[in-house]
Structures are given as C-alpha cells and as structure tokens.
Amino acid sequence: MNSQNNIEKIGEPALSPHKKLNSKESVSLNRKKKWKDAGLFSLFVGPVFLTFAVIVLIPFFTGVYYSFTDWNGVTGNVSWVGLDNFKYLFTEDKQFQASFLLTIKYTVVTIILTNGIGFGLALLVTQMLKTSNILRTVFFMPNLLGGLLLGFIWQFIFVKGFASIGQITGIPLFNLAWLGDQHTAFWGIVIVSVWQGAGYIMIIYIAALQNVPQELIEAAKIDGANRWEILRNITMPLVAPAVTICLFLTISSSFKVFDVNLSLTNGGPFKSTEMLALNIYTEAFVNNRYGLGEAKALIFFIVVAAISIIQVTYNKKKEVES
Structure with a gap:
C-alpha cells in the first residue's frame, strides 16, 4: 500500500518551494x-x-x-592661429630641429648602451657568485638617485674630479673639457644616463633569466653547445618578452630626458646639447611662448607614441615567430 502511494507521489509534478517569477519581475531583477x-x-x-x-x-x-594658439602663458589673450605654429617649427625654428635630431641620436646611443650593459650585468649577477647580492645592490643604487641630484653630482665629478685626476695621472682623457665642448658634453650626458638606468634594466633581465629552464641549458651542454650558442639559441629567445619591455622603457625615458640635461649642461655650450624636452620647457616657460611650446610638445608626443607602438608591435611579432 505504501509503495503504491509512493509511486503516485513520484508521478505527480514537484512543486517549487518559491513562487515562479513572471517576465516583468525577472526584467526588474536584472535591471x-x-x-x-x-x-x-x-x-x-x-x-x-x-x-x-x-x-x-x-x-x-x-x-x-x-598648440593652435599664440598664448604666452601669462595673459588672458588667446588668439587662434591654426597651423602657423607647426609651420614655423618645420621651416624657421632651426634650434627645434637641431634638438630633435640630437634627441634621436642620444636615444639610439642610450638604448644600445643601457640594454647592453644592463643585460651584461644581469648575466654577471645570475652566476653563482658569493657577491651576487652585493653586486645587485651596488648596480641598482644609482637608480635610486633623482636625475637633478645625479646631474649636479656628476657635474662636480666632470669639472673638479676629472681635472684633479688628470693633474695627478696625466691621462689625456681626464684633462678634456667634458662639459665645455659639445662633443664631450653629449657623451657626458650619455654616461650619466646609462650609469643611472642600467641597474634598473638589469633587474628586469634578472627576472627573465631566472625563469629560463635550467634543464634546457644542461641538455645543451651535454650536446656540446658552448656558452655563446646557449646564449644565442636558448637564453635570448626565452628572454625576448623582457627585451620588449626594456626597449619600451628605454625609448620612452631617453626621448623624455630632461632633469639630467638641465642639471648637467643646461643645454650648453651654446645650446649644443639642448634635448627636445629642455627645448620645449625653455620655449614655454622661459621665452613665454606657451602656444609654440605646446605645438612642440604635441609633435613630441606623436613621435614617441608612434615609435613605441611600432617597437612593441614588431617585438611582439618576433616573439611569436621565435
């Protein structure tokens, strides 16, 4: 009898303990x-x-x-001039053009040296050395100093320190007018920038090198590969994402160099080392031609953005291919 009742209950539709929502209530709850x-x-x-x-x-x-006005940055008189600022920059402003070319030269040199030295330092400190931790700290410490302070410190080194060493040793390298000649002043800025940035780039490369599987390296050694072959065929392809990041960082920082340029040479001698960022600052806040300075800054932004996008896209494509 009980089994018959159970069969009947099973055949009946199960009742939901909650009231079924209609379409309007469902829409209201979703909203x-x-x-x-x-x-x-x-x-x-x-x-x-x-x-x-x-x-x-x-x-x-x-x-x-x-950037399309002639505002001087002080008064309230703002006049629309259209593309006149841009025409002036590309036709008459020779200093802007010289600063632009100098910045490109500086960027290329700094990117190569910073990444090369940073990667070399990363290879050094990832070796099983007793002093690896100390070396990492020493190499990274320059990055902790601000650009202005770093520039003034190195200005003292170039002017006073190198002169003293040159008098004692007689080495011609230390007797050069490092900040008084346009060629040596340019390399002075490069030296300071690379000295500051290589330690930071080193940290990124260290993280990438530590993620390289040691099994692959050991297998390559067993197969008779030397250190150069291991570096070229195993290590470099595996650290390619870190290379993309480091190139992006060094490109953007090199193009935007300002504090080291200001504190070390202030664009001298005779504006021969005036980078683009310092040229924009001088135009807007020293010459009080804010509209023209903004036009330079807009061109600067477009160039840096375009180069960065092309570099990242190209390197990502190479990563996929490798």
Whole structure:
C-alpha cells in the first residue's frame, strides 16, 4: 500500500518551494542587478578615473587646444592661429630641429648602451657568485638617485674630479673639457644616463633569466653547445618578452630626458646639447611662448607614441615567430 502511494507521489509534478517569477519581475531583477554592478564599478573605478582625467586627460586636451594658439602663458589673450605654429617649427625654428635630431641620436646611443650593459650585468649577477647580492645592490643604487641630484653630482665629478685626476695621472682623457665642448658634453650626458638606468634594466633581465629552464641549458651542454650558442639559441629567445619591455622603457625615458640635461649642461655650450624636452620647457616657460611650446610638445608626443607602438608591435611579432 505504501509503495503504491509512493509511486503516485513520484508521478505527480514537484512543486517549487518559491513562487515562479513572471517576465516583468525577472526584467526588474536584472535591471536592479545591472544598476548594482554599475554602482560597484563606479565606486571602485570612479575615483581613479576622475584623478586620471584631472591630471592627464584634461591637461592633454587643453594643451592640444593651446598648440593652435599664440598664448604666452601669462595673459588672458588667446588668439587662434591654426597651423602657423607647426609651420614655423618645420621651416624657421632651426634650434627645434637641431634638438630633435640630437634627441634621436642620444636615444639610439642610450638604448644600445643601457640594454647592453644592463643585460651584461644581469648575466654577471645570475652566476653563482658569493657577491651576487652585493653586486645587485651596488648596480641598482644609482637608480635610486633623482636625475637633478645625479646631474649636479656628476657635474662636480666632470669639472673638479676629472681635472684633479688628470693633474695627478696625466691621462689625456681626464684633462678634456667634458662639459665645455659639445662633443664631450653629449657623451657626458650619455654616461650619466646609462650609469643611472642600467641597474634598473638589469633587474628586469634578472627576472627573465631566472625563469629560463635550467634543464634546457644542461641538455645543451651535454650536446656540446658552448656558452655563446646557449646564449644565442636558448637564453635570448626565452628572454625576448623582457627585451620588449626594456626597449619600451628605454625609448620612452631617453626621448623624455630632461632633469639630467638641465642639471648637467643646461643645454650648453651654446645650446649644443639642448634635448627636445629642455627645448620645449625653455620655449614655454622661459621665452613665454606657451602656444609654440605646446605645438612642440604635441609633435613630441606623436613621435614617441608612434615609435613605441611600432617597437612593441614588431617585438611582439618576433616573439611569436621565435
């Protein structure tokens, strides 16, 4: 009898403990959920976006507007001049053109030296040496100093320190007018920048080298590969993502060099070492031609952004191919 009742209960449709929602109530609940998610998103992202807009977006678009005006940065008189600022830069402003070419030269040299020395230091300190931790600290310490302070320190070294060493040793290298000649002053800026940036790049390469599987290296050694073959065929392809990051960082920092240039030479002698960022600063805040300075800054932004995008895209493509 009980089994018959159970069979009958099984045949009956199961009743839901909750009332089934109709379509209107379902739409209302989905709408409330969306508003709740949007509120939470705004709560977490809103302050960050507002700060980013105030600090970055608004000044950027304001600067783009001023690049088409003749505003001097002081008075309230702003006149629209269209493309006149850009025409002037490409036809008459020889100092801007010279600074642009000098910055490109400086960027190429600094990228090669910073990445080469940084990678070499990373290879050195990843060897099983007793002094590896001390060497990492020593090589990274210059990056902790600010560019202005670093420039003034090296200015004293180039002017006073090298002169004293030259008098004692008689070595011609130390008797050069390092900051008084345009050629040696350029290399002085390069030396300081590479000395400061190589340690930071070294840390990125160390992280990449430590992720290289040791089994591959041991297998290559067993097969008779030497250190150069291991470096070229195993290590370099595996650290390619780190190379992409380091190239991006060094390109952007080299193009934007300002503090070392200002404190070490201030563009001298006779503006022969005036990089693009210092030229923009001088135009806007010293010569009080803010509109022209913004036009230079806009060109500067477009060039750096284009080079960075091309570099990252090309290196990512090479990573996939390798």
